[in-house]
Amino acid sequence: MGEHELDGELVQRAKAGDKSAFDLLVRKYQHRIAAVVSRFVRDYGDCQDVVQDSFIRAYKSLPGFRGDSQFYTWMYRIAVNTAKNHLAGKKRRPSSDVELEDAEFIDGGIYVQNNDTPEHELLREEIAKVVGRALDQLPDEIRQAITLREMEGLSYEEIADVMNSPVGTVRSRIFRAREAIDARLRPLYEQQRVRP
Amino acid sequence: MKPINDNDLEQLSAYIDGELSDSERRFFQKRLANDEALRACCERAWIASSVLKSQPFQLMPADSAERICAQCDAPSVRFRQPLRLVASFGALALVAALGYQLLLPSDTAPPTLAQQSEARPAAVAAEPGPRVAKTGKPAAAAVSVTGSGIRESAGPVQDTDLRVADGNDPSQFELNESTRAKSWPKSGQDMGDYVVRHNEMIGANANSGLVSYAQILAEPEQDPSTPAGQDKELDTQ
Numbered sequence: 001m002g003e004h005e006l007d008g009e010l011v012q013r014a015k016a017g018d019k020s021a022f023d024l025l026v027r028k029y030q031h032r033i034a035a036v037v038s039r040f041v042r043d044y045g046d047c048q049d050v051v052q053d054s055f056i057r058a059y060k061s062l063p064g065f066r067g068d069s070q071f072y073t074w075m076y077r078i079a080v081n082t083a084k085n086h087l088a089g090k091k092r093r094p095s096s097d098v099e100l101e102d103a104e105f106i107d108g109g110i111y112v113q114n115n116d117t118p119e120h121e122l123l124r125e126e127i128a129k130v131v132g133r134a135l136d137q138l139p140d141e142i143r144q145a146i147t148l149r150e151m152e153g154l155s156y157e158e159i160a161d162v163m164n165s166p167v168g169t170v171r172s173r174i175f176r177a178r179e180a181i182d183a184r185l186r187p188l189y190e191q192q193r194v195r196p
Numbered sequence: 197m198k199p200i201n202d203n204d205l206e207q208l209s210a211y212i213d214g215e216l217s218d219s220e221r222r223f224f225q226k227r228l229a230n231d232e233a234l235r236a237c238c239e240r241a242w243i244a245s246s247v248l249k250s251q252p253f254q255l256m257p258a259d260s261a262e263r264i265c266a267q268c269d270a271p272s273v274r275f276r277q278p279l280r281l282v283a284s285f286g287a288l289a290l291v292a293a294l295g296y297q298l299l300l301p302s303d304t305a306p307p308t309l310a311q312q313s314e315a316r317p318a319a320v321a322a323e324p325g326p327r328v329a330k331t332g333k334p335a336a337a338a339v340s341v342t343g344s345g346i347r348e349s350a351g352p353v354q355d356t357d358l359r360v361a362d363g364n365d366p367s368q369f370e371l372n373e374s375t376r377a378k379s380w381p382k383s384g385q386d387m388g389d390y391v392v393r394h395n396e397m398i399g400a401n402a403n404s405g406l407v408s409y410a411q412i413l414a415e416p417e418q419d420p421s422t423p424a425g426q427d428k429e430l431d432t433q
Contacts, residue, residue, distance in 0.1 A: 001221075006214040013225075019265055020229035026261040027239040032246060034254035051256060052264050059268040123255060131247040149213060150248040156215045175209035179202075181244045182237065189240055192255055 002155070007071040015062050022062075026055050029072055033079045040083035044120065050086050054079040123192065130188055134181040145170055146177035200233055208234065212241055235261075299385060 001009075007028075013021035034051045041047045058065075058078050065074055135143060141163070148159045156174075160167045198204075207224050210216050216224060228234055236258070246253045 001214040001216075003212075003214050006212075018229075019268070020225075022268065023235065023261055023265050024228065024238065026264050027235060028242045030256045030260060030264070031243055031253040032251055034256050035252040038254050047254070048256060048260065052260065052267065055264045056267050120254060124253070127243065127255070128247050131244050135248070146248070150245055156210075156213065171210050171215065172206065174213070175202075175206040178209045178241050178244065179205055182240050185240050185244055189243070189255075189258065192258060 004070055008067055011062065011065060011067065011071055014059070015065075022059055025071065029075055030055065032072070033075060036076060036079050037083045040080070041086060046086065050083050051079065053086075054082040057082060123188075127185065127188060130184045131181055134184045135177075138177055138180055141165075142173045142177045142180075145173035149174050198231075200231075200237065204234060205237070208238055208241065212238060212245070 007025065010021045010025050014025065030051055033054060034047060037050045037054070038044075038047050041050050054075070058075055061078070065071075135146070138146070144163065145159055148154045148162060149156075154162065156167050156170045159165075159170045159174075163170065165173075204227070207216065207220065211221060211224050211228075228238065239261070243253065243255070
């Protein structure tokens with residue numbers, strides 16, 4: 001089962017009324033959706049409201065989601081429409097001209113210009129630096145395993161083939177990499193938690 | 197809630213990669229559903245994943261997922277407001293209808309549909325308010341504006357006709373000299389009854405040569421300084 005199939009399963013469970021499944025989908029995608037919304041809505045508080053509204057709308061529309069597109073792409077559309085409605089309500093134009101077609105472009109991993117506040121830009125840069133430093137300090141085999149998984153999108157079996165290691169070892173190496181990254185990321189994340 | 201150990205974290209790592217077997221995944225999902233710390237750990241792993249994939253992200257507050265999920269079950273304010281509005285209008289309409297019934301004399305039979313449709317042009321003529329507001333012209337000009345409106349709307353009754361026929365207060369009229377000398381009914385209700393009776397009479401005797409109330413108002417003394425067709429122009433502004 002791949003990552004998208006896992007999303008599909010979470011969607012099916014959420015449709016069946018499993019709130020914890022929807023909670024996981026929110027946790028997985030809210031930060032990326034917030035990045036999309038922030039291109040339309042400059043104010044951070046408004047941006048959070050729009051993200052929240054988008055997920056609530058998505059939850060209420062889940063029965064109509066047939067799964068023809070990926071959950072993230074569907075969610076992206078809802079977020080863009082919600083952001084545009086928000087701006088229309090305030091009679092403002094979008095702060096950039098990001099359109100629905102950009103979903104795949106953004107998924108492709110290319111940063112587009114961001115209208116974030118310096119504070120949030122700094123925090124994001126800090127997170128990127130922390131993760132980058134953690135990655136650099138990993139032993140070679142562990143770094144290679146997580147790189148093949150996250151950047152190349154290979155399955156555990158494919159990584160095992162590339163690295164000539166058992167799948168169990170690959171699984172363990174990827175876990176070790178994530179554990180090391182999380183140990184550095186957690187303080188920053190918890191600092192964000194206490195931020196007003 | 198059990199403390200998170202290495203085994204949990206390894207399972208979590210495999211879970212987010214979709215690499216758990218079906219039974220492992222079902223078991224782990226149950227743990228996730230009941231373990232806030234494990235879910236937070238999962239969220240951080242997704243953030244790290246976004247960073248590694250160079251995907252843009254903006255950090256949401258740590259408790260935002262809980263707030264969103266709590267809001268999902270709450271009735272939407274957006275849906276409640278229109279319902280409240282509809283209910284208010286419904287109550288208002290009910291009160292108005294009851295008030296109207298109470299004001300009607302008890303021996304007055306309700307008018308037939310034909311009578312109602314005949315009475316409508318007169319009712320339109322009796323309410324120049326909206327058109328005055330629309331054109332922004334002084335009240336003195338309203339009669340002629342309203343008059344041409346009647347002329348044009350003669351025929352099947354339109355929704356717009358019903359819209360302007362709501363009120364019926366003759367005190368708002370600025371009458372021309374030929375009509376000012378007449379004695380008019382004293383109350384709004386009497387005025388309404390008078391108009392209905394008048395139209396009934398004309399409807400029953402189409403060839404009697406009598407002029408309907410609507411026509412009287414539709415053809416006031418023409419101001420020579422007003423070019424022909426200006427009424428129509430004002431009406432469409």
